[in-house]
Amino acid sequence: MKSNKLNFVWKDSRLRSKLLGYHLTDGWIYRSAVYLLLVAIAYVFLYPLLRMLSMTFMSTADLINPEIDWVPQNWSLTNLRVAWSVMDMPGTIFNSLWYSGTLALAQTFVSAMTGFAFARYQFKFKNFWFMMVLLSFVIPVPLVLIPRWMMFITVQNTTGIKLIGTIFPQLMMSIAGQGVYSAILILIFFNFFKMIPVSLDEAARIDGATSWQVFYHIILKMSVPTIATVFLFSFVWNYNESYITSTFVRSAMKLMPLQLSLFDSIFERMSANVPGAPGGQFRLNESFKMAATLITMAPMMIMYLFVQRQFVEGIEKTGITGE
Amino acid sequence: MKQRKNRPSRQYLKQQNRAGYMFFMPWLIGFLVFTLFPFIYTIYLSFHKVNLNVLGWTTIFNGIDNYVTAFLRNPDFTPALIQFFLTELIYVPTILIISFILALLLNGKFKFRTVFRIIYFLPVIVISGSVMNQLMSSGNVQVGNVRRIFVYQIIESYSPELADVIVFLFNNFALVLWFTGIPIVLFLSGLQKINTALYEAAQIDGATSWQILWKITMPIIRPIVLVAAVFTVVSLGMFPINPVYGMIQNAIFDTVGGLGVASSYAWIYSLTILLLIAMIYVVLKDHSKDEYVINIRQQQAERQLKQVKRDQRRNKLHGLLLKKAGEKHEEQ
Numbered sequence: 001m002k003s004n005k006l007n008f009v010w011k012d013s014r015l016r017s018k019l020l021g022y023h024l025t026d027g028w029i030y031r032s033a034v035y036l037l038l039v040a041i042a043y044v045f046l047y048p049l050l051r052m053l054s055m056t057f058m059s060t061a062d063l064i065n066p067e068i069d070w071v072p073q074n075w076s077l078t079n080l081r082v083a084w085s086v087m088d089m090p091g092t093i094f095n096s097l098w099y100s101g102t103l104a105l106a107q108t109f110v111s112a113m114t115g116f117a118f119a120r121y122q123f124k125f126k127n128f129w130f131m132m133v134l135l136s137f138v139i140p141v142p143l144v145l146i147p148r149w150m151m152f153i154t155v156q157n158t159t160g161i162k163l164i165g166t167i168f169p170q171l172m173m174s175i176a177g178q179g180v181y182s183a184i185l186i187l188i189f190f191n192f193f194k195m196i197p198v199s200l201d202e203a204a205r206i207d208g209a210t211s212w213q214v215f216y217h218i219i220l221k222m223s224v225p226t227i228a229t230v231f232l233f234s235f236v237w238n239y240n241e242s243y244i245t246s247t248f249v250r251s252a253m254k255l256m257p258l259q260l261s262l263f264d265s266i267f268e269r270m271s272a273n274v275p276g277a278p279g280g281q282f283r284l285n286e287s288f289k290m291a292a293t294l295i296t297m298a299p300m301m302i303m304y305l306f307v308q309r310q311f312v313e314g315i316e317k318t319g320i321t322g323e
Numbered sequence: 324m325k326q327r328k329n330r331p332s333r334q335y336l337k338q339q340n341r342a343g344y345m346f347f348m349p350w351l352i353g354f355l356v357f358t359l360f361p362f363i364y365t366i367y368l369s370f371h372k373v374n375l376n377v378l379g380w381t382t383i384f385n386g387i388d389n390y391v392t393a394f395l396r397n398p399d400f401t402p403a404l405i406q407f408f409l410t411e412l413i414y415v416p417t418i419l420i421i422s423f424i425l426a427l428l429l430n431g432k433f434k435f436r437t438v439f440r441i442i443y444f445l446p447v448i449v450i451s452g453s454v455m456n457q458l459m460s461s462g463n464v465q466v467g468n469v470r471r472i473f474v475y476q477i478i479e480s481y482s483p484e485l486a487d488v489i490v491f492l493f494n495n496f497a498l499v500l501w502f503t504g505i506p507i508v509l510f511l512s513g514l515q516k517i518n519t520a521l522y523e524a525a526q527i528d529g530a531t532s533w534q535i536l537w538k539i540t541m542p543i544i545r546p547i548v549l550v551a552a553v554f555t556v557v558s559l560g561m562f563p564i565n566p567v568y569g570m571i572q573n574a575i576f577d578t579v580g581g582l583g584v585a586s587s588y589a590w591i592y593s594l595t596i597l598l599l600i601a602m603i604y605v606v607l608k609d610h611s612k613d614e615y616v617i618n619i620r621q622q623q624a625e626r627q628l629k630q631v632k633r634d635q636r637r638n639k640l641h642g643l644l645l646k647k648a649g650e651k652h653e654e655q
């Protein structure tokens with residue numbers, strides 16, 4: 001009897017409804033479990049970045065000291081300064097920004113054109129070509145990289161125009177819609193353009209607009225947010241791309257990810273020339289590497305701080321998922 | 324005349340075709356020159372010895388010699404390829420499951436939802452080959468040591484192979500999570516498109532949330548799983564966690580083996596990736612639709628067969644009747 005009474009009290013009590021809720025998902029227990037899980041996973045997500053930040057500001061003594069785990073005892077900016085000079089900094093950053101910016105511009109424009117063609121026109125073999133767009137995403141880059149490289153070498157040797165080591169090979173690929181993840185950009189535009197009502201086009205047509213005028217004055221002007229999203233994605237992907245770039249540019253131009261991948265060897269070379277450097281100070285260690293990594297990431301992270309909404313909502317809004 | 328009115332005129336079609344190809348032309352040219360031609364030419368190259376001299380590129384046929392080099396003469400290639408294949412097999416399901424769970428958690432309404440989403444999407448922005456290389460080489464992707472956990476030791480004592488897999492997964496756990504950025508967004512947008520009336524109907528009928536997850540959410544989200552899986556395979560293939568990728572690049576600039584060997588590497592590597600994608604397609608393809616179609620076709624066929632039989636029977640009967648009638652007629 002007693003337990004029954006207790007049970008009755010418990011069942012109607014405020015505490016229960018707060019802890020467990022009317023539905024499972026309303027209660028405190030469920031909510032705090034979800035928060036705990038989310039925070040734990042976020043910690044693992046950020047762990048490499050946090051380690052990187054902590055190591056960047058450690059002095060050499062802190063790095064060796066086993067007692068120091070996260071917070072440096074002697075904060076030092078030496079690592080950052082050294083990494084800054086080893087990576088040949090202000091120059092490299094500007095190189096990288098205009099390089100990926102140019103490629104992203106070309107890629108965005110061509111993706112918009114291709115997406116427009118697919119969204120608005122009925123041309124022959126349209127479905128076949130659409131399959132090809134999807135397929136071109138799946139084809140691994142190394143497979144097509146070798147003949148591309150041979151082509152550019154041939155053109156360079158026959159015409160005498162310097163191509164390898166400049167932006168032109170990648171710019172040509174971007175203009176031809178074969179840049180980094182081009183298929184996804186085309187899909188984003190395709191899905192967005194399909195949502196714009198055709199009656200707008202028709203109205204302009206009746207007023208005597210040509211296809212290009214429709215494309216520019218109606219479609220492009222209506223989809224400025226989508227263009228911004230695609231440009232940002234393309235910019236980030238081109239900035240972070242190091243495989244194709246390292247094949248076509250090699251070390252002719254100083255770009256951020258390439259400098260980072262060559263960081264160890266450049267550091268060795270430069271530290272050998274430091275006159276009268278005290279023994280341990282200029283030996284390569286994790287702190288220098290992490291400082292360089294931080295510098296490489298910094299531009300993109302700063303950009304992300306300001307335009308994170310475009311990124312997070314960008315993919316969702318444009319619906320790659322709606323096949 | 325009536326039919327012609329509904330159909331678009333020939334001139335209109337012609338104009339559509341021309342305008343379509345006009346906008347489509349840059350991509351088409353690029354596809355033919357930079358993707359289709361290289362795709363075929365790499366196959367050709369992989370059976371040849373390639374040299375660069377004063378005359379340009381020269382190719383000499385040498386059979387399967389490049390493939391022999393890849394599999395037998397180069398001691399690093401085959402193990403690297405196997406490692407890559409296993410990595411993908413372990414990582415892709417893990418990434419998909421984790422990102423699906425995260426998407427489910429993020430789908431609800433609660434405080435700081437945007438903050439979590441921003442954090443989970445951050446890796447997409449900063450991830451790049453060289454950054455990952457540096458982070459891995461300085462040991463910053465390893466969150467804790469699995470070998471110290473008690474459960475792990477139990478598993479190890481039962482099956483060392485499984486334990487190896489677990490160690491492999493946990494040593495790069497932060498990295499695995501970094502690849503969930505885009506799948507999470509894909510799943511989230513899929514989840515938000517599901518009509519809530521479906522959930523309500525199921526709840527009224529007394530379904531538990533576990534049943535709802537498996538019977539409603541999963542089937543609807545299935546096509547997105549396919550997209551996310553393919554995306555994961557492709558993006559995993561582009562990062563230095565796979566040693567084959569760098570090997571191909573080194574082979575391009577290697578003067579001894581030359582481009583022939585490099586293209587045979589590239590071709591083997593690509594076949595592996597395409598094989599993985601084909602596997603994913605077979606596993607995740609929507610079979611239910613096929614079964615539905617097959618069922619309908621079977622029913623149709625059965626109905627037709629019945630009809631034919633009925634007709635035959637009727638004809639037979641008819642014939643018999645006619646015959647009898649004729650006999651009667653003759654008798655009279």
